[in-house]
Amino acid sequence: MKDFVLHPRLAADCFVLGQFDFSLLLLMNNSLVPWFILVPRTSVQELFELDDNDLATLLVEIKTVSDYVKQNFNVSKLNVAAIGNVVSQLHVHIVGRDPSDYCWPGVVWGAEGKKEYSENQVKEICTALSANLGGKFMKMFP
Amino acid sequence: MKDFVLHPRLAADCFVLGQFDFSLLLLMNNSLVPWFILVPRTSVQELFELDDNDLATLLVEIKTVSDYVKQNFNVSKLNVAAIGNVVSQLHVHIVGRDPSDYCWPGVVWGAEGKKEYSENQVKEICTALSANLGGKFMKMFP
Numbered sequence: 001m002k003d004f005v006l007h008p009r010l011a012a013d014c015f016v017l018g019q020f021d022f023s024l025l026l027l028m029n030n031s032l033v034p035w036f037i038l039v040p041r042t043s044v045q046e047l048f049e050l051d052d053n054d055l056a057t058l059l060v061e062i063k064t065v066s067d068y069v070k071q072n073f074n075v076s077k078l079n080v081a082a083i084g085n086v087v088s089q090l091h092v093h094i095v096g097r098d099p100s101d102y103c104w105p106g107v108v109w110g111a112e113g114k115k116e117y118s119e120n121q122v123k124e125i126c127t128a129l130s131a132n133l134g135g136k137f138m139k140m141f142p
Numbered sequence: 143m144k145d146f147v148l149h150p151r152l153a154a155d156c157f158v159l160g161q162f163d164f165s166l167l168l169l170m171n172n173s174l175v176p177w178f179i180l181v182p183r184t185s186v187q188e189l190f191e192l193d194d195n196d197l198a199t200l201l202v203e204i205k206t207v208s209d210y211v212k213q214n215f216n217v218s219k220l221n222v223a224a225i226g227n228v229v230s231q232l233h234v235h236i237v238g239r240d241p242s243d244y245c246w247p248g249v250v251w252g253a254e255g256k257k258e259y260s261e262n263q264v265k266e267i268c269t270a271l272s273a274n275l276g277g278k279f280m281k282m283f284p
Contacts, residue, residue, distance in 0.1 A: 046212070046220055048205040059201070066190040077230070078188055081223030085239055085247035088219070097227055105227035109249045 004041040007089040034073040034096040069096040146183040149231040176215040176238040211238040
């Protein structure tokens with residue numbers, strides 16, 4: 001989508017790691033859990049208002065990130081959610097969760113607790129992701 | 143799945159309204175928001191560990207319920223989420239949300255506030271759903 005602009009709240013809270021065919025991949029700036037967000041470049045606000053092609057593409061991207069989180073972080077459960085009460089721009093959370101994490105078994109949305117990443121940590125995550133995902137992911141983080 | 147048993151926590155918290163081809167449809171016993179839950183009859187625990195056919199079927203069922211909620215309740219946003227930190231049996235929340243509701247813009251998971259349905263209210267919801275969805279939904283609520 002030519003006129004796509006990332007919502008300023010997402011831009012403020014997250015790092016833009018890169019992009020897939022359809023979605024930007026963000027990392028929430030909270031190192032307490034691996035918390036990724038896919039933002040498809042669309043003006044549609046509800047997951048199930050996407051047309052079939054776009055939905056299929058987004059699902060492949062969610063699956064790619066889900067698999068990556070499950071395999072590369074110490075997590076026992078994934079939380080996958082499209083909420084959008086605060087930021088109506090369509091975005092899908094993919095959060096790796098574990099009984100040892102800061103707010104288990106509660107959800108991360110609205111939970112207190114935050115530890116910011118250092119720039120180096122984000123670089124490492126982005127480089128590892130890029131190496132693992134290959135051509136389907138285009139790295140954008142400096 | 144022959145040996146499928148609904149998790150006792152879901153059975154205690156929700157009404158079983160009926161079933162689609164793949165999933166049971168539950169209604170969370172909290173009339174403060176329209177809060178439906180699809181429970182696919184599978185032992186797989188993560189959305190993206192379903193095989194392609196099962197995932198496609200589940201997505202159609204999520205879309206069906208999403209459309210129904212958007213069109214038949216006074217809501218401005220849908221929250222669609224697979225969480226499963228407390229109940230690991232795969233289940234997908236479809237919650238109709240509105241700025242006028244009891245915990246907006248927070249999420250419903252973990253929010254305080256509950257108003258139980260009367261049996262008649264549940265019957266009405268189930269009958270309306272059944273009339274709207276036709277043959278793809280099999281009503282189970284008495």
